[in-house]
Amino acid sequence: MKEVEHTQQIMIQFSKTIEMFGLTPLEARLYTYLFLSDKALTLDEMGIAMGKSKTAMSTNIRSLLDLNLVTRVWRKGVRKDLYEANSQLLKSFMNFYFKKRADQIIQQKEALEHMKESIEENKTAIEADDFGKFTSQLESMIDFHQELENRYKNMG
Amino acid sequence: MKEVEHTQQIMIQFSKTIEMFGLTPLEARLYTYLFLSDKALTLDEMGIAMGKSKTAMSTNIRSLLDLNLVTRVWRKGVRKDLYEANSQLLKSFMNFYFKKRADQIIQQKEALEHMKESIEENKTAIEADDFGKFTSQLESMIDFHQELENRYKNMG
DNA sequence: TATTACGTACAGAATAAACTGTACGTAAAA
DNA sequence: TTTTACGTACAGTTTATTCTGTACGTAATA
Numbered sequence: 001m002k003e004v005e006h007t008q009q010i011m012i013q014f015s016k017t018i019e020m021f022g023l024t025p026l027e028a029r030l031y032t033y034l035f036l037s038d039k040a041l042t043l044d045e046m047g048i049a050m051g052k053s054k055t056a057m058s059t060n061i062r063s064l065l066d067l068n069l070v071t072r073v074w075r076k077g078v079r080k081d082l083y084e085a086n087s088q089l090l091k092s093f094m095n096f097y098f099k100k101r102a103d104q105i106i107q108q109k110e111a112l113e114h115m116k117e118s119i120e121e122n123k124t125a126i127e128a129d130d131f132g133k134f135t136s137q138l139e140s141m142i143d144f145h146q147e148l149e150n151r152y153k154n155m156g
Numbered sequence: 157m158k159e160v161e162h163t164q165q166i167m168i169q170f171s172k173t174i175e176m177f178g179l180t181p182l183e184a185r186l187y188t189y190l191f192l193s194d195k196a197l198t199l200d201e202m203g204i205a206m207g208k209s210k211t212a213m214s215t216n217i218r219s220l221l222d223l224n225l226v227t228r229v230w231r232k233g234v235r236k237d238l239y240e241a242n243s244q245l246l247k248s249f250m251n252f253y254f255k256k257r258a259d260q261i262i263q264q265k266e267a268l269e270h271m272k273e274s275i276e277e278n279k280t281a282i283e284a285d286d287f288g289k290f291t292s293q294l295e296s297m298i299d300f301h302q303e304l305e306n307r308y309k310n311m312g
Numbered sequence: 313t314a315t316t317a318c319g320t321a322c323a324g325a326a327t328a329a330a331c332t333g334t335a336c337g338t339a340a341a342a
Numbered sequence: 343t344t345t346t347a348c349g350t351a352c353a354g355t356t357t358a359t360t361c362t363g364t365a366c367g368t369a370a371t372a
Contacts, residue, residue, distance in 0.1 A: 006275055013267045014297055017304075020257065026360085036293050043319075053362050058320055079370065080318065089300040101176065111169045119162055137192055141170055144245040148173075151311050182330085199349075209332050214350055235340065236348070 007036065021097045023067075026052065027060050031069055031085055040073040040082035067096040094156060102152035109145035112138065163192065177253045179223075182208065183216050187225055187241055196229040196238035223252040250312060258308035265301035268294065 014035075015028040023031065033049055034041060041049075043057040050057070061083055064070035069092050073082040086092045116138055170191075171184040179187065189205055190197060197205075199213045206213070217239055220226040225248050229238040242248045272294055 006271060010268065010271055010294060010297070013264050013271070017261065017264050017301065020260065024360085035297075036290070038290075054318095055320070055363075056361055059361090062320090087296070089296060090303050093300075104176065105173065108169050108173050112166065115162055115166055115169075134192070134194075138166060140243070140245060141166070141191075144249075145173065147246050154310060155307050180330085210348095211333075211350075212331055215331090218350090 010036065021093060023063075024060075026050065026056065027063055030057070030060050031064055034070060034083060034085035035087075035089075037084075040075070040084040042080040042082060044080070046083075068092060069096065098152055098155045102149060102155075105145055105148045105152060109142060109149060112142050112145065116142065166192065177249060179219075180216075182206065182212065183219055186213070186216050187220055190226060190239060190241035191243075191245075193240075196231070196240040198236040198238060200236070202239075224248060225252060254308055254311045258305060258311075261301055261304045261308060265298060265305060268298050268301065272298065 011029065011032050014032045015025070018028040018031060019025060029050060030046060033046065043054050043061065046057045046061070047054045061070060065072065065083075068086065070083050070085055073084050075082055116135070119135060119138070167185065167188050170188045171181070174184040174187060175181060185206060186202060189202065199210050199217065202213045202217070203210045217226060221228065221239075224242065226239050226241055229240050231238055272291070275291060275294070
């Protein structure tokens with residue numbers, strides 16, 4: 001197996017992993033390519049490597065920047081923008097993925113808890129039995145969120 | 157707030173959570189609706205509730221069945237297929253999501269480890285320095301997979 | 313200051329995903 | 343056996359996403 005083939009295989013495999021975290025295929029390939037590269041790259045270089053337009057590079061790099069997976073780099077005498085992948089993989093993905101998920105879970109748990117309270121306030125106005133099963137399902141949902149929250153918090 | 161509005165709110169919130177696990181919006185709404193319902197439902201009933209065609213229900217229910225989130229139920233004298241949501245939320249999602257992810261991570265870790273070995277075998281044939289940075293990135297990737305694997309295993 | 317080169321906004325084209333309605337095989341009911 | 347009702351395969355349509363090329367504002371160079 002030649003070096004190029006190795007690189008291609010690594011690109012494919014690692015991109016697959018990264019897609020698991022909600023990146024689009026191109027974002028994933030791009031990030032992987034930057035991560036493997038030992039130097040910061042320009043939009044044009046990436047475009048050639050990915051076989052995509054410069055515009056596509058621009059928008060995809062912006063996504064990666066927003067997720068803090070990529071950093072813009074300055075180098076003396078170079079006019080073009082240069083980008084490199086953040087090297088601390090675990091830390092980066094913790095921040096953009098797991099923390100974000102934990103937050104979202106908490107937020108939704110709170111929304112459901114709020115619903116539960118609101119329902120209990122109005123309880124007297126309605127046949128109690130109609131709500132038996134219903135509120136029990138709501139409680140299951142809240143429990144579920146709580147357990148997810150615990151688990152995501154443990155990931156950090 | 158009326159009961160119907162409560163139900164709608166819960167549907168919306170819980171569906172959002174479930175979409176986080178890679179279900180499409182319709183799959184998520186459908187699952188939530190089944191979970192809230194106290195009885196098993198037919199394709200027609202779901203179609204009306206979701207405002208979608210029966211065909212759409214059929215394909216989406218099949219997805220949920222494949223993920224073991226939903227069970228087909230038999231009831232005496234009822235000709236139509238009946239479906240209900242599996243009630244143990246955490247268990248269901250562990251099985252279809254976290255376990256599956258852990259497996260995928262392991263698989264990709266192994267692919268990368270295999271690459272690393274293959275590269276080391278051919279090492280002598282190539283300038284050693286060219287590979288310095290490159291293999292170090294590969295090692296980071298493998299470490300990353302290992303840490304993810306540990307974390308996902310801890311979730312169970 | 314004038315010119316060149318850069319990144320990106322934007323409109324439209326290509327591609328992919330979701331959804332519908334018809335049509336058909338199959339099993340229950342008559 | 344004949345008829346009816348069910349779920350789904352499939353083709354085509356609608357909707358959403360991704361991608362490209364042009365055009366423009368802006369900043370570096372001369």
